[in-house]
Amino acid sequence: MTNLKLSEDTFNLKKINKYATLMTLGNGYIGLRGTHEENYFNQKRGFYVAGIYNYSEAGEPEEIVNLPDVVGHEIEIDGQVFSSLTGKKLSYDRTLHMDRGEVITRYLWEREDGLRLQFAFHRLVAKHDLHVIASKVMITSMNRDVTVKLRTGIDAQQTNHGRQHVKEKHVQVHEEKYLQGTYETTNSGQTITLFSACAYSHDCPVNFFAKNRQLLSESVISLGEDESFQLEKFTTVETSNDGDVSGSRDIGLEKVKHLTAQGYDEILKQSARAWKQFWDANRIEIHSPNPMDQKAIDFAQYHLEIMTPKHSNNISIGAKGLTGEGYKGHVFWDSEIFMLPYHLYNDPEVARQLLEYRYQRMPEAKNLATEHGYHGAQFPWESARTGKEETPKYAAINIRTGERQKVASALAEHHIVADIAFAVLHYYRGTGDEDFMKEKGLEMLVETSKFWLSRAEEVDGRLQLLGVIGPDEYTEFIDNNAYTNYMVHYTVQETLDLLRGVDSENQQQIKEMENFLDRLYLPEVNADNLIPQDDTFLNKPIIDLAPYKQQQGSQSILLDYSRTEVNEMQILKQADVVMLLFLLPDLFSRDVVEANYRYYEARTIHDSSLSKAIHAILAMRCGHKTTAYQFFQEACLIDLGPNPHSSDDGIHAASLGSIWLALFNFLNLNFTGERFKIDPVLPDTWTYFKFPFSYRGRRIVVEVSDQNLKLSNVYGKPIGVEVGGNSYQLTDYIEIPLPQIVT
């Protein structure tokens, strides 16, 4: 099993923003990109607090705010501006220690005249205290007397690619040591207060500067040969989202003083302890000849952990987590369909919070439905702080015409309304949380059902869902998208069943839903066993997709064809019918699943990072273990692969969720109330697989080895388990020899 490390052993300017993303530190409250302490001209710094959104110009959507930087150091060596690009790096290593949430960069640098300096930069975002960032810079002169000047502090010159979201409200140096910077977002009116302080290993003169939106401290140190200098820096962040901030000045000041008294190593110790608890309880283990399998799931779990705002039920997870500004920090269906299951089966409270985030935005969802002439609640395609539709009205500019292309998603990608309902049902089935259903869940189900009832139109005597976009965004404004119609049918049917269960006063509502379900058109399996993706898809021309599949993820098809042209061919960006088959595995026979998986995969470029792992799951279900493993491995490379710019704007949060989904689905778990079936199908080369999950108050650990399947019930009541047709009662643990379970 590989260690919990992600390393870069060669400094490469081209990958500087990829690694800044991959090596993001965080705790669900803070996301701090893994940029270098030193400045490089193409390096994109990023410091985000979950839930802090703003728009800079009227008409723009809100976006996650890139806060003033606290990571950067300007360094001078012997009076000259330092850049590590000059001279030589005689050694270099940069490692994200996922085991303890720390990034360490070390290099030995030689100046042209032979001076050698050893640099070591340590940094953490505390896991045990959401508001804390700490870092440590160590510089050792190996062979000369040298003078070092370090300038660091709070730098509010940062922008979101040129968009400025905060104004400086107050900057101050307290007690000639503690820097305070208080900022306010320009339109959303949120307040962010930062405190920063440095502690030095040597007595040294320190000056402070406040100019041009920077509040900096500058220290000068003379080092003899073989002498080391160390600067520790402590930062706290509080925002008006945290509650009453009238006292935040005192809180922050006291906190930063306390941190300074503790010192970096003590803070690291406490944070590392919290990380150890996390890994001890949650780490998935894969013994595979391909070390990337373990690394990818470690990386996924690390990022799923740091992206999730467990501290609040009023914030959800952006498509890039808190690692970059891609998709402006907006929340998509990714949260409910790709990330929520991870939490549901590990920490169901978090899954509930993600749903509560939506619930609290029901009024806006109802407004959106009303605006569009519908009933019920229409959740927006992109959501942020307010719950208003935040999808940019216009996306990429057509640079030939200068016309901004309208974003179709907000207008038609309505499946998100069913996806959220699906997640409510998923949560309820997984937890049996009646309180949530009574207080919130059922209301969400009913309101989203109402939306669909009003959304359907009668055509040829059937209710149809016209002019939608399914998950496959290369096919826009089509009628009766199979994914959408079936998901709608499923969620409304389930809602109806639940409604009937409660003593519903509204028989009218029930009747309308029954009528809707009776009459909703569901695309039927045709003579070739195919489910038509929509009314016209199967009649569209087919082209050879091989060249585009070669460059999957790059949307290279759009260089050769316009969106309108792509729309008129059998080209899929990502899983659509396949997605449906994944989510609702019991709808169709295995033959149908197999036929559709084959047919649609052949026509899928996988330009979306949401596609690969879902195909891995379907391939595994169809018994194509090799293909499944290949899809899985390809999914693992979406962020971690060789593409130097794959993740410049942030990690692919849903893709990381889907890597976990793949492994989870490889177990073929099937839950029914207080019991479950398990039937693991794993890549042949894996010799050991350990997978913990939670279910209705139990913590179960599955271990699959060459010899046997071991199930442990770490805590919680006994539970019934079915394996290979046999039933067991899992109290502490059971071991079942393997041949029994081979399917």
Place this chain on the structure above:
Amino acid sequence: MTNLKLSEDTFNLKKINKYATLMTLGNGYIGLRGTHEENYFNQKRGFYVAGIYNYSEAGEPEEIVNLPDVVGHEIEIDGQVFSSLTGKKLSYDRTLHMDRGEVITRYLWEREDGLRLQFAFHRLVAKHDLHVIASKVMITSMNRDVTVKLRTGIDAQQTNHGRQHVKEKHVQVHEEKYLQGTYETTNSGQTITLFSACAYSHDCPVNFFAKNRQLLSESVISLGEDESFQLEKFTTVETSNDGDVSGSRDIGLEKVKHLTAQGYDEILKQSARAWKQFWDANRIEIHSPNPMDQKAIDFAQYHLEIMTPKHSNNISIGAKGLTGEGYKGHVFWDSEIFMLPYHLYNDPEVARQLLEYRYQRMPEAKNLATEHGYHGAQFPWESARTGKEETPKYAAINIRTGERQKVASALAEHHIVADIAFAVLHYYRGTGDEDFMKEKGLEMLVETSKFWLSRAEEVDGRLQLLGVIGPDEYTEFIDNNAYTNYMVHYTVQETLDLLRGVDSENQQQIKEMENFLDRLYLPEVNADNLIPQDDTFLNKPIIDLAPYKQQQGSQSILLDYSRTEVNEMQILKQADVVMLLFLLPDLFSRDVVEANYRYYEARTIHDSSLSKAIHAILAMRCGHKTTAYQFFQEACLIDLGPNPHSSDDGIHAASLGSIWLALFNFLNLNFTGERFKIDPVLPDTWTYFKFPFSYRGRRIVVEVSDQNLKLSNVYGKPIGVEVGGNSYQLTDYIEIPLPQIVT
């Protein structure tokens, strides 16, 4: 005589912004900082168009807008991000060719593996066409096959130190070649349209990208050993200030096409021709053993030329010209007192335009007076687009208390009202422009006089000007500042004389002014021949200023004393009484001038760049030639000296004007109507001095050599000249042997 070049022969990151400022290109419409084409992490790009101002947050003053960048190139070599900091620079030269307004950077770069590339970057801002920027990048592979990728275009991620002033309105690529970026300032509603196109020496694939406020073209070129590649780039800029912009798209597109057809060298030829005409007509020559004398005046003339918006009478000159964002591009008394004389004696039309800029803002000046309870017109201490008071309400933060310190200048530095009146009179005396006086000048004089009449308060039976700040900003809120009171008396007296001359209907006004002048308190020369700088100054304690004079220009006194403490000591930032004696040389006897010059200089730190050259003039007038020359030389180093950060935020425009003022005053010219006296007093080491100036329709060239004084009348009617007590009629030229004129 040194050539018209300013060179940097060593690449130094520490001076990168100093040289970016010094090597600014421009034409009074455009100011383009002399940044490198390549990006460096600490390099501050700047592209300004005169008159384009905006504020980004309510309550902030407007500032000159840093426009989208068109200079930068991202370069990749063999697939790796290029930075010249890596590898070695085997040679390096960067030169501003002031003779033709071109910056050329050349260096031979060696990669670690031995690949050698010769880079040459040429750039110009056209002098013959205000809207044009052109550049040329040449890359030669000296010893290997190599692939080069260049990415350049229009980059709207630029900010003013984090403040974003423009929104993207329209970006487009026309005909797969011509980039268009149209931007609008966020609050002042000005539109800026940029067109950019590249032409390549080789056929090469070109792609275009529009994302995150950048519109870029990317070209890829494979070079063999000893092969060169050349990219030429042409940019045009038009703004809504230029008049109707509804057609600017077509104008800009046509223009950039035309430029592309012309090519860099042809554009350079035309621009260089315009520069040659400028230098031929205007260059001052100094033969001195100290080459800096010539360089400094060349540099001053170059920058005075590029900073001046000769195309418009609705824009004035910012304190940093168009070279940086210091003082936010605001207009101070610098324009009228330090820069206007240069234009008055070279191109009086420009001097008139600078006054018209003020005249057009009379309504705002009247509003400002009314707001403060005064009559007439009160010009603001800092002025920009609207003529409103643009002085930031709060300046530097007191970083200990977090309190922003109120800027006192706007509240009390009222002498600017007299300074503008002085400039009107100066212009009128220098040109006899009766039309201007009738239409605008007299009104300005009357309204500023009214301001002073209402501003004065009766104390002890005299009218006093209380609570003012004179030019010396280290003495705030004092009563009866000598500079202010005498300047006010002078300008009101002159206004009265002019009013009497015209058939004024307003005898009441005349009477009030007579009464004011009779009763205005004028600080009297005391027993020590001193003019008290204000009512209390001479009674304040004195401290040893030697250590602060050592660090003059740095305001280091404020590190040891608070402003309040400095206020209570005999400490001057800059010339104050000395400034008065400079501007009104006939008020006092030479003994008084001498006594005051000595007394106040001893108490002056020269922390303002406006101080040194004025002291040089006074020293020369007092016969201290050596000291005068020393002050002059020190003034020459304000921008050009060794301080690596002297000019990061822009050149010191007034200081450059004052270098010219010093030379002008060394001639001891005295104009009376259609004749003048001249009595040059020059540094002993100068063997030749050539100084052209204009006066009432004539172009006069003064040449002083070891042997004689030669005066040429280049064009215009004959004029009477008095030299050494003798009168001459200057028709074409006269030569007068030198001994005669030694004073």
